[in-house]
Amino acid sequence: MTRPEALVSFVRALRDAGIPVGPTVAGELMAAAELVGLADAHDVYHAFRALTVTSVEQVPTFNEVFVRFFGADDSHLVTVTSPAPPRTWSIHRGREEGAEGEGDEEAEDDAFVGASARERLATRDFATLTPEEVAEVRALIARMVWHPAFTWSRRRRPSRTGDRPDLRRTLRGSVGPEGDLLRVATSERRIRRRPLIFIADVSGSMERYAEMLLYFAHAARGRLGRLEAFVFSTRLTRITRPLQRRDPSAAIAEVAETVTDWSGGTQIGEAIRTFNVEWSRRVGRGSPIALIVSDGWDRGEPALLAAEMARLRRSVHRVVWLNPLAGRPGYAPETRGMRAALPYVDDFLPAANLTDLATLIELLESVPARRIA
């Protein structure tokens, strides 16, 4: 069972299954098997798991591969009960046009988009764009130049005009030929970029807007602090990883593949609850800005949405709600969901066209470091 060749192919199988193990791991497994002894399959299981897995989410995959290699007796496989495994979505193939046309679209991204187009498209509603215009708008989004507001880190760096003496540098500076204390060196807090948490509604009515905002998020990700992204209609899916791909079309195509119900009923309260319970503490460090994109058509309980929004607001620096309908003349936030959520929203903005995005950028560029309650 622990012949080197068997272990090597076990390691290869782990890698194929998506567990990124290092090159030396086979040797380590060999050593571990000798240490714990082969008499006890349980111990071999635990030992192999401890050496290869680097997060609890990988345990089910590991179990599967382990059983395949070392026998079907899975009675000893310890099931890990917490946290709840991330929800998986079956693969949806309905949006393949995007994936197929990938090459062309890339070319379009690079197409020259002139000033006249910018003017023409500035106030065009995203939902009414023709496919050519979508490409133009995406190119424009990719080229927006802006700088998000920063905040202070607790780390410090040397500075001539800092607010705190830096004794290490002061002393070192004084150990010269003179040996006198010439100048007190100082340090200041480093600046850091505030993380952004993007939570977009991708239910039927929102699909096009969400997609354009995903492009916006993708284009901005290098400029922002950490970007965490989620989409929901009936359930919440984390899309941070697909969005990390460099090519925007490929990234969005992968997002589309991970998400099945691009057009189901909307459960905003439930989605925010999932975020609060499963993700907030894992991705919410560094007082982020939460950016919610939704038209507020919620099929769930308004009370639930209100409670979850309240909790979300307590755990982030600022809650920005982007509603594509908000810019329409005569719009008032009258849907039950929107009314329930609004008391916990710091900024309520439209997000239906490029001009609206410019407003959003203005906001992100000027978010103050301190929260004004």
Add this chain to the structure above:
Amino acid sequence: MAPRVAEVRSVEAVLEAFADRQYVADRSLGVAVYLALELGRPLFLEGEAGVGKTEVAKVLAAVLDSELIRLQCYEGLDVNHALYEWDYARQMLAIRIIEARGEGSHAQVGDIMSRDYLIPRPLLQAIEAAAEGARPVLLIDELDRADEEFEAYLLELLSDFQVTIPEIGTIAAKEPPVVIITSNRTREIHDALKRRCIYHWVDYPDFDREVEIITTKIPDMDERLARQIAAAMQTLRSLELFKPPGVAETLDWARALRVLGSRDLDASSVEDTLGVVLKYREDVERVLELGPDRVAGTE
């Protein structure tokens, strides 16, 4: 292998030694600890708050009869606080004295930049102890709270356990200290660091183990009440609460109930003491809504 782990040369020995010190470990943790010791690799413990991660380091230090050196991580933690700092006040005083004696002209840098003027922080303490042949237990607690930059530094340190202080020289551990890293997962720790470690997810205990934990930790605990408490904890953890209670809360609860003289867990004793177990208002409300009877198991 050196004789230092003579008393824990098998998984059984680890489990027994832990049990002797009132830590009820499951087999999986026993294997992970044993491997970390034998292979000389850091042990990475991840899990929800209050499941006994930090305790593992304390118990292990006791088992190995080693010094426990603890580095508590926090946002903004830097090398000055993790590794070493110069004792500036002393250095300045020394400069003054040298000047007052009129020795300024032949004073050397080494006069004020020597080991005497160094304040070792936990990482250097561990390396110095290990350089002298001891094998301390270095606990790097709640690494997820530190900044990512610090993690990168730690990765480097964990690979060779040596530090170079320009004015003094290089201090290298003869043998790596026993390292235990804990994380509450408020963010993901970089894979490169985790891969260097033995990974173990510290889960909530199952019913039997929780009963054992309560009766082990609180010696004069009534077995029946312990079973009721453990059952209630299983129920609470199944409720999708914002912060499911950990083992720390179980023990607090058991102690609270004992102080209050409860002989049985019932709706009213649950209601009176819920604040010991649940720390979020929403969670308390949710349980009250469902009815404390359901938690007490007296429904």
